[in-house]
Amino acid sequence: DTGVSQNPRHKITKRGQNVTFRCDPISEHNRLYWYRQTLGQGPEFLTYFQNEAQLEKSRLLSDRFSAERPKGSFSTLEIQRTEQGDSAMYLCASSFKGLAVRETQYFGPGTRLLVL
Amino acid sequence: DQQVKQNSPSLSVQEGRISILNCDYTNSMFDYFLWYKKYPAEGPTFLISISSIKDKNEDGRFTVFLNKSAKHLSLHIVPSQPGDSAVYFCAASAGGNQFYFGTGTSLTVIP
Numbered sequence: 001d002t003g004v005s006q007n008p009r010h011k012i013t014k015r016g017q018n019v020t021f022r023c024d025p026i027s028e029h030n031r032l033y034w035y036r037q038t039l040g041q042g043p044e045f046l047t048y049f050q051n052e053a054q055l056e057k058s059r060l061l062s063d064r065f066s067a068e069r070p071k072g073s074f075s076t077l078e079i080q081r082t083e084q085g086d087s088a089m090y091l092c093a094s095s096f097k098g099l100a101v102r103e104t105q106y107f108g109p110g111t112r113l114l115v116l
Numbered sequence: 117d118q119q120v121k122q123n124s125p126s127l128s129v130q131e132g133r134i135s136i137l138n139c140d141y142t143n144s145m146f147d148y149f150l151w152y153k154k155y156p157a158e159g160p161t162f163l164i165s166i167s168s169i170k171d172k173n174e175d176g177r178f179t180v181f182l183n184k185s186a187k188h189l190s191l192h193i194v195p196s197q198p199g200d201s202a203v204y205f206c207a208a209s210a211g212g213n214q215f216y217f218g219t220g221t222s223l224t225v226i227p
Contacts, residue, residue: 004159006159035217040219040220042122042207042217042218042219043160043205043217044217045214048214055213056213056214091160102148102165103209104162104165105150105215107159107160107161108159109157109158110158110159
């Protein structure tokens with residue numbers, strides 16, 4: 001399977017704990033995006049990387065959230081001191097951005113987080 | 117501020133008929149639009165896209181129409197099949213960095 005993969009698929013944690021999610025993009029893709037989706041809403045942009053550089057962060061991304069893509073391949077999203085409002089589906093997407101190539105994002109299956 | 121809006125949360129269509137899903141946007145700088153389909157417990161799957169230099173793009177049973185003056189796009193599915201039942205999201209970007217998604221329309225195709 002050469003699609004985008006995310007681990008874990010589900011995570012239940014207690015309020016105040018830290019959690020970390022991993023995303024493995026399609027191998028030749030240079031861009032990687034993180035989104036959050038809550039019930040009845042579309043995916044909301046959190047941040048994106050081009051190779052290993054984090055180029056943009058949404059104001060939704062509080063200082064409790066941090067994302068890395070250390071070698072320009074897989075990425076991790078960490079949430080510190082989780083709150084009940086962090087409960088959501090966290091989606092990762094990857095794409096190839098080239099000079100003459102229109103970008104299409106391909107999504108992973110998501111990690112569903114429940115904060116008790 | 118919701119820059120991409122899908123005002124119909126749900127739509128039911130008889131199998132074999134046309135499904136029309138609508139999307140409106142507010143940002144005139146958007147120049148690339150996409151439709152995604154999402155089944156429960158899965159991530160969104162890319163369906164079809166259109167650049168702002170076109171007003172129509174077709175791929176099999178799926179056609180996307182873009183009306184820039186009205187800031188409106190629509191997805192037509194003909195003929196609709198039960199396997200098309202899913203949530204459909206439209207998305208838009210300006211210059212291809214951040215993508216903005218609508219809230220989705222749940223399509224049910226009745227056999």
